[in-house]
Structure formats: structure tokens, C-alpha cells
Amino acid sequence: MRPAIFIALLLLSPALLAADGHALYQNHCAACHGLDGQGGVGIPLALAAFQAQASDDYLARTIRHGRPGRIMPPFSQLSDADIQAIIGYIRSWQPTIKPPVYQDTAVAGNAITGKKLFDQHCSSCHGANGVGGRGTGVMFSRPHDLPIVPPALNNSGFLASASDAMIHSVIAHGRSNTPMPAAKLLGVTPTQINDIVSYIRSLKPAPLADISHEPAILVADSPYNYDETIAKVKAAAVGMNFRLIRDQALDSGLVEDGKETRSHMMVYFCNFKFLYDALAIDPRVGLFLPCRVTVIKTADGKVKVMSINPKRLSHIFNNNELDQACEEMHKLYTSILEEATL
Ligand code: HEC
Ligand code: HEC
Incomplete structure (x- = not known):
């Protein structure tokens, strides 16, 4: 094969582009989200229900911002191209799912009603004020009741990444094969979902420990x-x-x-x-x-x-x-x- 053709093939080969995302994923994500996205300390990213709800934009922002105070670090050192490669690799686990694209318009709900609904239906898992489930889900000594720790919703990284429309969709559909129930199952109506989204949007991120004056x-x-x-x-x-x-x-x-x-x-x-x-x-x-x-x-x-x-x-x-x-x-x-x- 002539070198020019060989190089052209290399550049065009999607398998090789995916390999790049694969390596980046293994280096930066696999320790927590599992080698094949099956989850661990981090939630399972390969799950169909997750991939059908998460937009590429959401994934990119989540990787950029991380989840301050909730273990997942921000990846400011990765280039935009690196992040796109990782997303490409994550999508390769569910090649038939078309990633959703959400409008950025805010839902018009009542946050006060939303809080009541949240306390009633959601805080048992996501914690009071959406602080998230406790622990890492990894235990040595005994089984734990939830295989996946419910994420913090009052988190600056989450709130900066998820659009109202995406949060609405997650609540409406729940996440099959995780403990996250669909609204219908909870008896929550579409209007009430709007109220809950407005409440989540109003949540204040938990303060982070200030260690700037701490000696080693x-x-x-x-x-x-x-x-x-x-x-x-x-x-x-x-x-x-x-x-x-x-x-x-x-x-x-x-x-x-x-x-x-x-x-x-x-x-x-x-x-x-x-x-x-x-x-x-x-x-x-x-x-x-x-x-x-x-x-x-x-x-x-x-x-x-x-x-x-x-x-x-x-x-x-x-x-x-x-x-x-x-x-x-x-x-x-x-x-x-x-x-x-x-
Ligand atoms: C039985 C426990 C449980 C209940 C009740 C529950 N959730 Fe969840 N929720 C979870 C878990 C676990 C996840 C993570 C699912 C995964 O692994 O993808 C989750 C994920 C989410 C997410 C996505 C967060 C993220 O970081 O992407 C949102 C938003 C959410 N839940 C909102 C709610 C709201 C609002 C309610 C109440 C109407 C609710 N949940 C009720 C357990 C629960
Ligand atoms: C040190 C562990 C750790 C690393 C490394 C890590 N994550 Fe996470 N990730 C988590 C945890 C824990 C959460 C859930 C946060 C919570 O519980 O509030 C999370 C949440 C997420 C979410 C949101 C899931 C949802 O339900 O919407 C995405 C997407 C994600 N991580 C992707 C990645 C990618 C891609 C990488 C690599 C670039 C990565 N993470 C690296 C631990 C990690």
C-alpha cells in the first residue's frame, strides 16, 4: 500500500478514532465508571436508559465541570477534542441509540410546590435538598440497599450541565435498570414534574471545604x-x-x-x-x-x-x-x- 493511502485510511478509520476515546476513557473514567461503563463508584454510563436521556452537550459539560464535592473531578486538562473522543467511545456501547438534543428553555413550574413533592417522593433517595445519597456504594462489610448511589442534584456540576428539559425527561421516564423510578410509578403528574424541575433548579450547591489556610x-x-x-x-x-x-x-x-x-x-x-x-x-x-x-x-x-x-x-x-x-x-x-x- 502506498504511504499516502495508508495515512488517509488511518485518518478516516472510525475504529482508530474510537481507540483514542477508548484510551482516554480508560485513563480518566474507567476507575470509577467501570472498564465497560458498567458502573462502580460512578454511575453506569453504558446503560441504555442513561444514554437515551443524556445529550452529548450534557456529557461534555459533565466531564468539564465534574461534580464538586461528589467525588467526580472536573477535567479541565482535557481538550474539547479529547472530550468529544470520550463521548464517541461512550456512545459506541449503545450504537443504535440516537443521543437526544434538548431545547434550552426553562420550564415554568412552581418551586414551592416542587419542594413539597420532592420531599415526598425524592428526598428518601436523593437526600434533603438534593444533597445526594450517602457513601460511595462500595462497601466491604455488608451489602447495601441501593446498588447505585443516588446523585446529588444540588450540585453545581450537575446544575451547570443538565438543561431543564433533560431533568424533566429523567423524572418522567426514570432510569430502567437503576433504582430511579418513573414519575408515573410515583403518581407524579406532568405539571408536578415541572414544579419539581423548578425546585431542583432553585437548589443551592453545598458549600465546599475551604482548605486554603490548612497546613499539611x-x-x-x-x-x-x-x-x-x-x-x-x-x-x-x-x-x-x-x-x-x-x-x-x-x-x-x-x-x-x-x-x-x-x-x-x-x-x-x-x-x-x-x-x-x-x-x-x-x-x-x-x-x-x-x-x-x-x-x-x-x-x-x-x-x-x-x-x-x-x-x-x-x-x-x-x-x-x-x-x-x-x-x-x-x-x-x-x-x-x-x-x-x-
Ligand atoms: C429509589 C430511589 C430513588 C428515588 C425515589 C428517586 N431517585 Fe432519582 N435517581 C436515583 C438513582 C439511583 C439515580 C442514578 C441512576 C443512574 O445510575 O443513572 C437517579 C438519578 C436521577 C437524576 C439524574 C441525575 C444525574 O446526575 O444525572 C435525576 C434528575 C433524578 N434522579 C431526580 C429524581 C427526582 C426529581 C425524584 C422524585 C420525583 C427521584 N429522582 C426519585 C434514585 C432515586
Ligand atoms: C473518581 C471517580 C470518578 C471519575 C474518575 C469520573 N467519574 Fe463520572 N461520576 C462519578 C460519580 C461518583 C458520579 C455521581 C455523582 C453524584 O453521586 O452526585 C459521576 C457522574 C458522572 C456523570 C453523570 C451521570 C448521570 O447520571 O447523569 C457522567 C456523565 C460521568 N460521571 C462521566 C464521567 C466521565 C466521562 C469520566 C472520565 C472523563 C468520569 N465521569 C470520571 C465518579 C467519577
């Missing part, structure tokens, strides 16, 4: 010597209902027993109730666990107690609920540091 680690100076400080840290943790797990010198296991450094001790502790609650919110919290406070003796003999700042770590995960749990962790760590150095 929490540090307190200890007035006690090294061994006393370690003992104080343990007593403080136990006093706050933690169970001590172990303490470990920085080089323990790397040097002979008894020869470990006497300047860097990590105290590990755990509270099982807190641990299970936190893991149910987001299994990635496992990266922070068990709780750990480090006691350090500096070269000039000063003793410091320090821990990670859970608020800073949590921020990486774009999860409001995790931010709240880490706010609690932050308080606990701060109290232990204060108590131990009092």
Missing part, C-alpha cells in the same frame, strides 16, 4: 522529654476512646531489636466505630488509617508531636462527606496533640 501537618511542641511525651500521646488517645494498636520507631525492623532510633516514634491507634463509619463513607479513607501520631526529638533536643492534617488529605478526594469525617479526625488529632503537650 499538625505540630505541637512538647514541654516533656521524649519518653514522657510518647506516654502522654498514648494516654491522650486512650482518653479519647481510641485503642492503641502499636508504636514503632522509624527504623524498626530495619535495624537490630533494641538499636532503633530514639528520636522518631510513631504511635498507631484506632477507634473501630469511627473506622467503619469512615470506610462506609469512602473506602479511600483507608489511606489515612489507622490513626497515627509521631513524636520526634530534634537535633537540638526539642520534642515535637505531629500528625498529618486530615483536612488537607481529604481534599484530594473531592468528597464532601469525607471532608466532614476528616473534619472530625482533625478535631481528634488536635485534641490529642493538645492533651499530650499540656
